[in-house]
Amino acid sequence: MSQKTDRAKPSNEVDRVAFRDMCKAFADHEIRPRWEKADADKQFPMDFYRAAARAGLIGITATEEVGGAALGAYEEAIALEELAKANPNLAVSVLVQNVAGSILYEYGDAHHREIARRNIAGECLVAITITEPEAGNDIQNVSTSATRDGDEWVLDGIKSFITLGGDADILVTLAQTDPKAGRHGMRFFAIDRNTPGVQTSQIDTYVNRPAPTYRVMFNQARVPASCMLNAGFAEIMAGFNRERIMVAARWLGHMQTALEWGLEYARTRRQFGRAIGSNQSIAFALAQAHLDIEAARRLTYYAAERWDSGVPLQDVILDISTAKLHCTQAVVRVTQTVLHVAGGWGLTSELPAMRWALDALVAPVTVGSVEIQQRAIAKQLGLPVE
Incomplete structure (x- = not known):
């Protein structure tokens, strides 16, 4: 997620060959035997997430401080390609973890970095909650609101097409904190999915079925002020x-x-x-x-x-x-x-x-x-x- 220029350095060609072989073996062992049942059931197999974490595929580009491999985008692309050869939808669940996790460890405090560490360790599934019914590609017009009330933020709004939204432990959610500031008034929040006022419902789709898609609804959902990240x-x-x-x-x-x-x-x-x-x-x-x-x-x-x-x-x-x-x-x-x-x-x-x-x-x-x-x-x- 970073705009920084100190991105992870790519490994050498020999390392990449070995890494690709490892990813292929993982896909053959962990994806091919289970994706058809997961597709038919329209349920995400949590044991797959834990297996991916054990294999080091969650947090590929994350820093070693939070348990990541500190590799580059090239290696992450290798992993996604090889996993998608077996099934593109279980592959995308790994992508979601890496994207949402990067927001936590790059723009959060010690608490958020601990969530990222648990995510990388296979202990805490995360989802990134941005898209809305009336703001798909038009991110700058996200309408989900976060209103400050003392030591809490109160969220209201609906998100749609959220991969793993009903399965995740933590929802990394983009909300409008200052409507007058437009796109500059947005911030991310790391929200426990079991927070009162947070509801999810699965959207029946023809695609992405092993990594289900959800609506996520916030109705006066109160979260601690510490949930906000320094990212918008x-x-x-x-x-x-x-x-x-x-x-x-x-x-x-x-x-x-x-x-x-x-x-x-x-x-x-x-x-x-x-x-x-x-x-x-x-x-x-x-x-x-x-x-x-x-x-x-x-x-x-x-x-x-x-x-x-x-x-x-x-x-x-x-x-x-x-x-x-x-x-x-x-x-x-x-x-x-x-x-x-x-x-x-x-x-x-x-x-x-x-x-x-x-x-x-x-x-x-x-x-x-x-x-x-x-x-x-x-x-x-x-x-x-x-």
Whole structure:
């Protein structure tokens, strides 16, 4: 979440190979055996969170002071890519922990850093609570209010599409503390989900089901003044940029798994006496999917390298938005191609193609929509877009 330039230094190439192998082994052992049941039940498996913590995948970029690995964005992208190859939705639960946790340890006091330490240790699940029904991409118009009353803050408002909002122990919540100050009057609060006046309800979605999505409602929810962190609009916008690299890595992993399956299916499925992959229409579509993935890989890791290099944030925005825009559009194209290759059977639960295609549909609207990324790119190119 930080705008600081003292970002974690990247490790060497040998370390990254070993780290990728570890992440792949973790995904094979901890995600592949459990994601389908979690998806069907629409419940987050807490044992997965604890396993990820034991493996050191929670707090990858966090400081050693709070139990983190102090690695860079490059390593975090490796982890998200490998986990997403097994399932993009359990992978995103790790991303949420790293984003919310970073707000706690970078902008909080000793109490908040202790929450971050417990989160990294697998003892305290956190969720980041920002999006609202009328303020999705329009973060500066968040309307959830926090009003000071003596030694407490009183929160009122509704948040929507909050990943793990009903499962988390702590809700890292953005609220308006000074309406007259607009976006400069916002602050984050670390709120116990069991606080009176806090309610959650699960939103039934076709996607993200192993990492459920919730509404979070604050109705005169009173929290101690010490819950407020020294972070607001500027910090969340800076943090969104690192998160967008991880979103790109998430979908990079997802589309790779889909394409690998589609290629094997095209080689073995026979129609009219030959493999369907011998038809140019199918072969060329899969070749284009390969191009999408290779471009996604290069854009994602270039953006991660640039972030880790410590150059000013403003100089990295073009690389980040380009990677995020491409990956979130490419994953839809790739999974739709694989669904088409699967034919009629792709529409059944007997093949995985429809599940992959459905999960990919959320990609273009997460952490800044397609239009938001296009606007960011246009502005970085010097175009006077409003």
